[in-house]
Amino acid sequence: MARLVPLVITLCGFAPPVAAAPPTPGSPPPARSLAIRGATLIDGTGRPPLANACVVMEGGRITAVGPLGRVRVPAGARLITAPKGATLLPGLIDMHVHTTVHAGLMPYFLANGVTSVRDLGCGEDQLPSLKRYRDEAPAGKQIGPRLFLAGPPLDGLPRAASWFPGPGARDPAGAVAGVTSLADAGVDVVKLYRRLDIASARAAIAEAHRRNLPVTWDYQWNSRYLENAIRSGVDGLEHVYYSERSARDESDRLAESIAAGRIWLDPTLVAFRPPERAVTHDPDFRQLPASLTRFWSRLFWPMETDAEFESMKAFVRKVHRSGGRLLAGTDSPVKYVAPGYALHQELQLLAACSLTPMEAIQVATRNAAQALRREKELGTVEPGKRADLALVLGDPLKDLRATRKVYRVVLDGRVYDPQALVRQAQQAAPPDSKPLPPYVHGE
Numbered sequence: 001m002a003r004l005v006p007l008v009i010t011l012c013g014f015a016p017p018v019a020a021a022p023p024t025p026g027s028p029p030p031a032r033s034l035a036i037r038g039a040t041l042i043d044g045t046g047r048p049p050l051a052n053a054c055v056v057m058e059g060g061r062i063t064a065v066g067p068l069g070r071v072r073v074p075a076g077a078r079l080i081t082a083p084k085g086a087t088l089l090p091g092l093i094d095m096h097v098h099t100t101v102h103a104g105l106m107p108y109f110l111a112n113g114v115t116s117v118r119d120l121g122c123g124e125d126q127l128p129s130l131k132r133y134r135d136e137a138p139a140g141k142q143i144g145p146r147l148f149l150a151g152p153p154l155d156g157l158p159r160a161a162s163w164f165p166g167p168g169a170r171d172p173a174g175a176v177a178g179v180t181s182l183a184d185a186g187v188d189v190v191k192l193y194r195r196l197d198i199a200s201a202r203a204a205i206a207e208a209h210r211r212n213l214p215v216t217w218d219y220q221w222n223s224r225y226l227e228n229a230i231r232s233g234v235d236g237l238e239h240v241y242y243s244e245r246s247a248r249d250e251s252d253r254l255a256e257s258i259a260a261g262r263i264w265l266d267p268t269l270v271a272f273r274p275p276e277r278a279v280t281h282d283p284d285f286r287q288l289p290a291s292l293t294r295f296w297s298r299l300f301w302p303m304e305t306d307a308e309f310e311s312m313k314a315f316v317r318k319v320h321r322s323g324g325r326l327l328a329g330t331d332s333p334v335k336y337v338a339p340g341y342a343l344h345q346e347l348q349l350l351a352a353c354s355l356t357p358m359e360a361i362q363v364a365t366r367n368a369a370q371a372l373r374r375e376k377e378l379g380t381v382e383p384g385k386r387a388d389l390a391l392v393l394g395d396p397l398k399d400l401r402a403t404r405k406v407y408r409v410v411l412d413g414r415v416y417d418p419q420a421l422v423r424q425a426q427q428a429a430p431p432d433s434k435p436l437p438p439y440v441h442g443e
Contacts, residue, residue, distance in 0.1 A: 028140070028414050033058045033077035036410075037068050039088040039391060044365040044380035046358065049397065055088060057387035060138070060413040065381055080391070080415065086407060087395055089361060090381050091115025091145075091388030093368035094343045095266050096238060096329025099133075099147065100126045102292055104428035105332075105339040106137075106144025111421035112340030113390030113406040116146040116368070116378060118329070120153075120191050120216070120238065121164040127151050127185055138412040143424060145411065146388070148188040148372055153218065154178045154204055156195030169196060172203035179207040188372070191238075192217040198228040205233045214373055216266070223250055230257045236264035236327070236371060239271075240312050255315055259324030264371045267316045269349040270342045271331040275303045284341040287422055289429030292333060301335035317353040326350065327371055328364040344404040357400045387413040 034057045041053035043065070054071040056064040064071045073079070082088065093116040094109065100122045109117055122130060127149070134147040152166020154175065159168050167178030175196065182190055190208045192201055192215060201217070208215045216236035219229050229237065237258065258265055273279045285293055304312065320326060328350065330342040347360045355363065369379025377386050389410040394402030409416045 028416065033074040034080070034387070034410070034413055034415065035071075035073045035077050036080045036082060036088060036389070036391060036408075037073075039082035039086045040395065041065070041088045041381060042358070042361060042397070043382065044090040044362055045382070046362060046366075049087075053088065055381060055389070057410070057413050060387050062381060062383050062385050062387050065383060078415075080408065082391060083393060083407060085394060087392050087402065088381070089113070089390045089392060089396070089403070090365040090379055091390055091409070091411065092343055092364045092403070093328070093372070093378070094118070094145075094330055094332065094340075094364075095327045095368050095371065096120050096268050097332045097339070098122070098334075099130065101333050102295060103430050104289065104425060105292070106133075106142070107421040107425035107428070108287075108338070108340040109145045109343075110143065110340070110409055110411065110416055111406065111418040111425070112343065112404065113392065113409055113418075114145050114340050114343055115388040115390070115409065115411050116148065116372075118148045118150070118189065118368075118372065120150045120189075120218075120329075122149075122151060123164050124152055124166050124185075127187075131186055140412075140414055143416075143421065146378075148374075149186070150189045150191040150216075151182050151185055151187040153191040153193035154182065154196060155193035156197055156200065158195070160194040169200045169204070172200050175200035175204035176207045179204045179211070179213075183208070183211045183213060187213065189213060190215045192219075192234070194218060194220045198225070198232060201229070201234070202232050209233070212373075214371065216264070223254065226254055227257065230254070230261050230263060234263065236266060238266050238268065238329070239331075240265070240267040240269065240315050251311075251315055252318055255318035255324070256322045258319050259322035262325060264325050264327050264367070265316070265319050266327040266329040267312070267350075268329045268331045268346070269309075269312060269316065269353075270346040271301075271334050271337050272304050272309060272312060273336070273349075274306050274309050275336075279303075279336050282336065282338065282341075284338050287341075287426070288338055289426055291430050296335045299335045303335075313349070313353050316350070320354055325367060325371075326355070326363050327367055328360075341404070344401070347400055347403060351400055357397045360400060361396060361403070387411075 037054040041050040054068040092114045095118045097117045136142040152164045157168040169175035214235040218238040221241035332339045366379040369375045391408040393405040396402040406418045
């Protein structure tokens with residue numbers, strides 16, 4: 001692996017629509033008490049599935065979990081009896097999205113059982129509306145998943161790209177100032193970008209950690225740069241890049257170093273698939289607004305050859321077999337990466353990298369919560385955790401594709417119907433006739 005693939009990102013002024021004070025039409029009222037019963041529970045901890053389970057929620061929190069008949073359901077609770085053969089999972093978490101790239105897409109995530117997303121890039125001017133959405137979505141005033149924000153990436157100067165304008169740093173002092181401005185703006189995570197020099201990055205990481213913020217890095221694919229990044233104290237790395245100049249032993253060494261450093265690797269494989277017909281004409285695209293698919297038709301995005309993509313998967317496989325910690329992200333909505341739907345495809349790709357179905361589910365639930373430093377709130381189905389759940393038809397341990405057959409979604413104790421969410425997303429998207437923002441070519 002070692003040819004640095006040129007990257008392309010969109011530049012848009014769109015942000016998720018912000019609701020007024022009353023709940024958005026179609027947002028269900030919270031149930032004071034809610035019980036889901038009869039499903040097989042995969043709780044995200046790695047414990048064996050629990051057949052015929054009952055999960056009770058009150059006030060947006062899980063209060064009881066156990067076998068049906070042994071869990072007390074409060075009088076007057078709303079009851080959801082799972083269809084035969086259904087499985088209850090923790091809500092899924094997409095760890096790499098760009099929510100401001102196109103308007104009206106947030107309900108698609110929720111419709112696919114994705115109850116949280118991590119936004120890894122927006123402009124400084126978009127932060128206020130995203131912070132408002134972050135507060136309002138769990139309260140039902142917006143329809144969409146929980147949101148964790150990075151704001152604009154912290155880059156070196158001159159910046160690698162201008163699509164998400166924000167702080168730039170020429171030296172360690174500038175990097176500390178950049179982290180300070182992001183932290184003061186209320187971000188949940190700091191994202192470093194590809195032209196930040198290693199000394200400045202170390203200073204930024206130290207300052208972010210002092211403020212209890214995790215740091216992830218969209219790094220250069222350059223073996224020396226990556227080796228230094230791995231040793232910098234960074235918490236995560238975004239994407240996995242193919243590079244034809246890397247010898248196999250070099251790639252193996254880098255994969256082993258990522259694993260040994262306990263660094264979260266978010267490969268976003270789904271964003272780099274070869275442009276085969278199954279990718280470019282996915283049936284899921286029929287659910288999307290025409291304005292998004294038309295936007296894709298104008299967007300250049302460098303997808304991999306079959307051989308290159310196999311090398312990328314081999315690298316992820318090596319990280320996993322070395323004991324590395326993986327995440328599931330999609331880079332949605334870059335070209336052919338459908339919001340919400342793509343996370344299920346990412347899980348399939350991770351399974352092709354030797355993860356078991358149980359491991360793939362944990363990557364998108366427990367691992368994500370740990371990387372967000374929200375493991376006390378999210379990621380598993382246990383008493384005290386937030387009531388974020390996905391009820392799916394089928395057994396994903398037998399066929400991982402069952403995760404996409406979402407029957408109901410619960411966010412903070414509110415129950416959503418996926419079909420109604422898709423209809424709402426279709427109605428909220430800008431019309432096909434609306435001029436779309438420009439896109440910018442990266443280096």
